Amino acid sequence: MTTYAVTGASGLLGHLAVTGLIESGVAASDIVALVRTPSKVADLSEQGVQVRAADYSAPETLAAALAGVDTLLLVSGSEVGQRVAQHSNVIDAAKNAGVSRIVYTSVMRADTTELVLAPEHKATEEALRASGIAFTLLRNGWYIENFVAQLDQYRATGEIVGASGDGLVSGATRADFAAAAVAALVQPGHENAVYELGGAPAYTMTDLAAALSSALGTTIVYRDMAPDEYAAMLESVGLDAGTAGFVTALEVATSRGDLYTESRDLQHLLGRESTPLAEGVAAAVK
Ligand SMILES: NC(=O)c1ccc[n+]([C@@H]2O[C@H](COP(=O)([O-])OP(=O)(O)OC[C@H]3O[C@@H](n4cnc5c(N)ncnc54)[C@H](OP(=O)(O)O)[C@@H]3O)[C@@H](O)[C@H]2O)c1
Structure with a gap:
């Protein structure tokens, strides 16, 4: 039995990933939804998902939130400018909690693009590689x-x-990116893979x-x-x-x-056209 956790589960992508995990056959009780405000995801707790409070900026919340988690979907935060420190807090806490793999929602060609949004994703990818935890990079x-x-x-x-x-x-669509994330979480063989989606x-x-x-x-x-x-x-x-x-x-x-x-990584993860x-x-x- 694998325990999956999803950060940003109160957001659009994270919520779709949690419901996608359930639809893929993962028991709701084996899923941990990490959110700042648990009341935002009452629908998930009603389905049996474990809802835990976690703030990327409050490391003291992250240790308890990640206890017992095997595979983590780290949905990139929305507070531009603070994200490297925030994501590093999550990665450090995951390491301490013994998380075995982190799937991270990055950005297309994060390591080489000149896209103005990319530097925080590139730095997060580097922190993940340095952590020694197995990773899967979903460059959305x-x-x-x-x-x-x-x-x-x-x-x-x-x-x-x-x-x-x-x-x-x-x-x-977000639904396609979420479905790809679910595939990368539940299927074997995505350790240390980098996907351009x-x-x-x-x-x-x-x-x-x-x-x-x-x-x-x-x-x-x-x-x-x-x-x-x-x-x-x-x-x-x-x-x-x-x-x-x-x-x-x-x-x-x-x-x-x-x-x-031109990458077909999204379609391969989905097992269908986008x-x-x-x-x-x-x-x-x-
Ligand atoms: N590929 C794209 O076109 C695109 C476009 C926009 C964003 N993005 C990126 O993709 C991510 C997911 O997209 P989305 O549409 O699901 O965004 P979203 O609906 O805005 O969700 C963002 C999630 O991040 C959570 N979050 C933000 N700061 C946090 C913190 N300090 N601690 C814990 N959780 C925190 C939010 O929690 P609250 O509910 O508590 O606020 C929310 O659950 C975004 O955060 C952003 O990094 C990608």
Whole structure:
């Protein structure tokens, strides 16, 4: 019997991973959901999952949270700038608790990409390798659902504005990334493996606009801007210069292909094709 733990289980990806583990046949009582706020996952405790309090920034919570855990899914945190220290706290506690393998949600080509989000993932990967614990690196691509935060704006204006040109994105749904994580957790043979996970076929922002048009029954177009004009536009609508620069850097990264991969690792882990853009968009707008 293996005991699995999932961090970030109150978040979208972590929650899908816990329910995916149950669907794959793991007994709910062999799953530990690690969360800051247990009341957020009452649905999991009702199903028999062990819910334990754990804060990446509070090492004293992590020792008890990881007691008896064999295989851990470390879902990267959401507090950009603090994540290396936070993830290191989890890795140290896992080592002390005797965790035998950590599956970590990293970012595409974490060790070589210039993507502005990558340095914390690269440092976490290095901490994992240095820990001596077996690892599996899931270098996740972009979530198809990332557009949802801007959906109202797209609907209101009829356009997606960006600076990503015709850059291709190997996006996949959170559900697919969670299913891949479940496969990497429960199947044998993923020790010290590094997977570049991307959906196929890849899409441009023009393709995303077309998929949204069909899903919403209205016309949404993609309008491309030069990066400096895009950053200035973001500042003109109230973003501070740092945030505007960060968002623009992501657009530029997309235009040069940093979110694209030809790897089939996601499809191999899933044992099927990844969910197509149109289907992922239609589900997300519901
Ligand atoms: N590939 C992509 O396109 C993409 C996009 C966005 C994010 N990400 C990364 O993927 C991760 C998972 O995505 P998601 O959609 O599931 O994000 P999410 O819904 O925001 O979930 C983030 C989870 O991290 C937990 N968390 C944050 N700080 C923590 C801390 N100090 N201690 C313990 N738990 C903490 C949150 O707990 P609370 O519920 O307590 O806040 C939440 O459960 C994100 O955290 C981020 O690193 C990837």
